[in-house]
Amino acid sequence: MTAVSAPPRAARPGLGGTRARLAAMPRATRLGWAGVALGLVAFYIALPPIMLRTVIPSALLGVGALALGAAAIRGGAGRVGWGAVVAAVVGIAGAVAAVGSGEANLERVVVWSALAAAMLRYATPLLFAALGGVVSERAGVVNIGLEGMMLTGAFFGAWGADLTGTWLGGLAIGLGAGGVMGLLHAVFAVTLRADQIISGTAINFLALGLTGYLFIRLFGDEGTPNDLPEIPDIALPIGWIPFLGPALEQLNLMIWLGLILTAAISIYLFRTPQGLRLRSVGENPLAADTAGISPLRVRYGAVIASGALAAMGGVFLSIGFVHSFSQNMTIGKGFIGLAAVIFGRWKPGGALAAALLFGSSSALAQRLPVFSPSAATLFQALPYVLTLIAVAGLVGRSRPPKADGIPYER
Amino acid sequence: MSATGGGDGGQAPGTVASRLSGYLRGGGVLVPVITALLSFLVGGVVVLAAGSNPISTYRAVFEGSGLNWVFPWLSAEDRTLAALNLQQTLLLTAPFILAGLAVAFAFRAGLFNIGGQGQYLVGTIAAVWIGSSLGDLPALLHVVLAMLAACAAGALWGGIAGLLKATTGANEVISTIMLNWIAIWLGVWLFSVGGPLHSSDPAQESVPVSDDVEPGARLPVFWGDPELQGLHVGLFVAIGVLLVFWILLNRSVTGYEVRAVGFNPDAAEYGGINAGRTYVKVMLICGLFAGLAGALDVLGWQFRIATTDVQISQVGFYGIAVALLGRNTAVGTAVAALLFGGLINGTSVRNLDPTIFDPQLAVNLTLIIQGLIVLFVSAPVLITLLSPGRLVRRARGRPAPEGTA
Numbered sequence: 001m002t003a004v005s006a007p008p009r010a011a012r013p014g015l016g017g018t019r020a021r022l023a024a025m026p027r028a029t030r031l032g033w034a035g036v037a038l039g040l041v042a043f044y045i046a047l048p049p050i051m052l053r054t055v056i057p058s059a060l061l062g063v064g065a066l067a068l069g070a071a072a073i074r075g076g077a078g079r080v081g082w083g084a085v086v087a088a089v090v091g092i093a094g095a096v097a098a099v100g101s102g103e104a105n106l107e108r109v110v111v112w113s114a115l116a117a118a119m120l121r122y123a124t125p126l127l128f129a130a131l132g133g134v135v136s137e138r139a140g141v142v143n144i145g146l147e148g149m150m151l152t153g154a155f156f157g158a159w160g161a162d163l164t165g166t167w168l169g170g171l172a173i174g175l176g177a178g179g180v181m182g183l184l185h186a187v188f189a190v191t192l193r194a195d196q197i198i199s200g201t202a203i204n205f206l207a208l209g210l211t212g213y214l215f216i217r218l219f220g221d222e223g224t225p226n227d228l229p230e231i232p233d234i235a236l237p238i239g240w241i242p243f244l245g246p247a248l249e250q251l252n253l254m255i256w257l258g259l260i261l262t263a264a265i266s267i268y269l270f271r272t273p274q275g276l277r278l279r280s281v282g283e284n285p286l287a288a289d290t291a292g293i294s295p296l297r298v299r300y301g302a303v304i305a306s307g308a309l310a311a312m313g314g315v316f317l318s319i320g321f322v323h324s325f326s327q328n329m330t331i332g333k334g335f336i337g338l339a340a341v342i343f344g345r346w347k348p349g350g351a352l353a354a355a356l357l358f359g360s361s362s363a364l365a366q367r368l369p370v371f372s373p374s375a376a377t378l379f380q381a382l383p384y385v386l387t388l389i390a391v392a393g394l395v396g397r398s399r400p401p402k403a404d405g406i407p408y409e410r
Numbered sequence: 411m412s413a414t415g416g417g418d419g420g421q422a423p424g425t426v427a428s429r430l431s432g433y434l435r436g437g438g439v440l441v442p443v444i445t446a447l448l449s450f451l452v453g454g455v456v457v458l459a460a461g462s463n464p465i466s467t468y469r470a471v472f473e474g475s476g477l478n479w480v481f482p483w484l485s486a487e488d489r490t491l492a493a494l495n496l497q498q499t500l501l502l503t504a505p506f507i508l509a510g511l512a513v514a515f516a517f518r519a520g521l522f523n524i525g526g527q528g529q530y531l532v533g534t535i536a537a538v539w540i541g542s543s544l545g546d547l548p549a550l551l552h553v554v555l556a557m558l559a560a561c562a563a564g565a566l567w568g569g570i571a572g573l574l575k576a577t578t579g580a581n582e583v584i585s586t587i588m589l590n591w592i593a594i595w596l597g598v599w600l601f602s603v604g605g606p607l608h609s610s611d612p613a614q615e616s617v618p619v620s621d622d623v624e625p626g627a628r629l630p631v632f633w634g635d636p637e638l639q640g641l642h643v644g645l646f647v648a649i650g651v652l653l654v655f656w657i658l659l660n661r662s663v664t665g666y667e668v669r670a671v672g673f674n675p676d677a678a679e680y681g682g683i684n685a686g687r688t689y690v691k692v693m694l695i696c697g698l699f700a701g702l703a704g705a706l707d708v709l710g711w712q713f714r715i716a717t718t719d720v721q722i723s724q725v726g727f728y729g730i731a732v733a734l735l736g737r738n739t740a741v742g743t744a745v746a747a748l749l750f751g752g753l754i755n756g757t758s759v760r761n762l763d764p765t766i767f768d769p770q771l772a773v774n775l776t777l778i779i780q781g782l783i784v785l786f787v788s789a790p791v792l793i794t795l796l797s798p799g800r801l802v803r804r805a806r807g808r809p810a811p812e813g814t815a
Contacts, residue, residue: 194789209777
């Protein structure tokens with residue numbers, strides 16, 4: 001998407017020019033997106049607060065979406081067209097399921113503002129890990145070790161908070177520990193020119209062993225204390241705004257920090273000279289070296305930052321969300337973060353979108369047990385299935401930075 | 411993760427396996443031995459930091475592994491105990507061999523199969539499903555059928571990654587990681603209360619566990635007491651597969667194709683080998699190995715699966731360390747599997763004396779040593795620096811890269 005030679009302006013439509021982009025779209029593509037929207041509306045009207053207790057309007061809308069999808073495919077916009085077909089099928093099936101289930105259950109599960117808040121809460125650890133992955137991979141270092149770095153942050157965040165008695169101390173120590181894990185990965189991946197995938201795998205094993213070891217050694221069988229300092233929530237006086245108010249009025253500090261960091265990293269990578277340098281190292285380190293940029297220094301910085309970012313997700317998990325530490329408590333969240341990097345096409349904004357999507361599947365999994373506890377479990381697998389489909393290129397090409405994963409040898 | 415389109419000064423090999431070729435294809439046992447020793451050394455420092463004596467700890471772990479059984483001077487009493495311990499170690503070694511081969515075989519084709527865990531898990535699921543149903547089958551047929559089902563399930567799981575690689579070029583590292591987690595949640599769903607494979611036993615109504623494997627579908631014990639979890643014949647299955655792996659790789663057309671694609675897929679294509687079809691074939695076989703490992707565990711000694719087993723199992727991941735340390739060779743994989751089997755059994759809560767070293771810590775120490783081994787393997791340069799350079803360079807068959815020192 002962003003070749004080094006292209007001026008930074010190339011990325012501008014992503015932030016401002018939605019209308020211009022819409023106008024530039026071929027007609028078939030626009031039909032396809034309209035189909036996607038129609039399919040989702042078909043589902044939406046069967047849910048609270050509208051909650052039509054009949055399938056007929058949804059079915060009509062779904063058929064419309066199908067027609068738009070077919071038109072889009074005929075017009076040459078196959079990908080979006082098939083997306084519309086899928087949305088139509090999902091919309092009709094969802095509406096049938098919603099109409100078939102009890103009103104009380106629906107009211108309990110589908111509370112949009114609560115779902116949105118839960119989605120943000122579940123997305124935040126994934127977002128931090130994904131941001132770490134974006135920074136590292138943009139500089140050309142694959143970071144499979146995000147999971148381990150996040151786990152490290154979770155443990156040292158809890159330990160630091162207990163030691164210093166403040167959540168700020170926990171955050172600082174957790175960040176530092178994640179940075180050290182990043183440094184370890186950098187020493188192997190950059191200086192020793194190790195295979196990055198294998199050293200990243202090693203980081204995951206090491207972090208699992210090390211945090212488990214220290215947890216038993218320092219906290220014993222009782223686990224982390226109950227009075228662990230917690231990262232505070234931010235209370236905003238916006239409860240009166242419909243939908244957004246109740247969703248956003250009481251969110252943890254780290255959630256806002258994650259959103260701010262997404263914007264900051266996006267600007268850094270695509271709007272500053274330093275960001276351009278970092279990306280150039282990830283695309284063509286030799287050219288960057290020739291231009292007087294030290295690929296080694298840039299990669300060290302990026303991987304250490306990546307560790308600290310992933311650790312931030314872990315700190316949020318242990319002292320912002322769960323309020324305790326347990327062995328292997330990240331259970332795959334770092335890997336979902338890695339998935340979000342790929343799904344979001346190595347962009348901070350894309351990573352945020354992917355994290356929100358994956359977070360919403362966790363939020364739903366949390367609430368669906370009202371209907372069926374076992375089916376809710378399957379929702380946990382959704383991020384991985386979607387990513388599998390994404391790497392197979394079925395929802396648009398995902399292209400990594402050119403020199404991603406290749407050690408630089410001068 | 412494709413090769414750079416030029417511009418890079420030296421050669422820029424495209425796959426994990428080709429980048430590690432110096433380490434993985436070089437002859438000699440020196441480098442793996444140094445890698446293991448170094449990891450144990452660092453592990454010893456960790457023990458020391460915890461205030462325990464590393465030498466007596468490692469000694470206790472060694473005795474807990476039962477490997478002292480081979481010493482001729484053991485008293486009869488000690489020998490009985492060592493035999494019991496060794497049975498447990500070998501019980502773990504068998505699936506480690508298979509999980510290691512699942513990684514090693516892929517490596518030879520230039521693929522990095524991180525998905526051994528997922529392939530192992532679907533193997534356990536298939537084995538427990540077939541093993542706990544079809545109760546009226548003859549015993550031998552039943553156990554064979556359950557093992558075949560596990561192989562098929564594992565092969566399917568591996569084959570998905572191979573097929574995606576061959577048809578869309580999807581990176582196998584990412585797809586196998588994703589398939590691991592899909593398998594984990596699939597298992598949790600199947601065995602959870604109300605799940606499709608949840609136990610039909612009323613006593614287990616609220617316990618998320620599968621049905622028990624029928625007695626006829628269990629692997630027979632040939633050494634030790636079946637009541638005390640003696641050693642089952644799965645070890646011979648694993649050794650047999652080791653043999654198959656060696657013949658397949660070194661004495662068959664498929665093996666030639668696999669190695670050719672592993673060295674250089676483009677050159678292999680040019681030579682008339684269909685690289686895509688080779689990827690699918692390799693991943694099918696890898697998945698088969700890992701799935702069979704799952705069958706050995708379920709039909710050999712676990713006999714049932716709880717959702718927690720699905721989540722905490724690490725067998726497939728240990729396979730990565732086993733294959734890397736064993737340099738993807740048949741003999742190396744067997745030795746590395748024995749090492750990890752002994753280490754895990756020796757540090758288990760049952761075998762390690764808490765007055766010497768807390769077993770709960772030791773379990774994590776095993777994970778640390780595993781991580782260190784993989785970390786050191788990832789950087790062949792590091793081992794080259796630390797070992798007598800001349801010897802290693804000769805073992806690698808080519809001069810050390812310039813600017814290494």
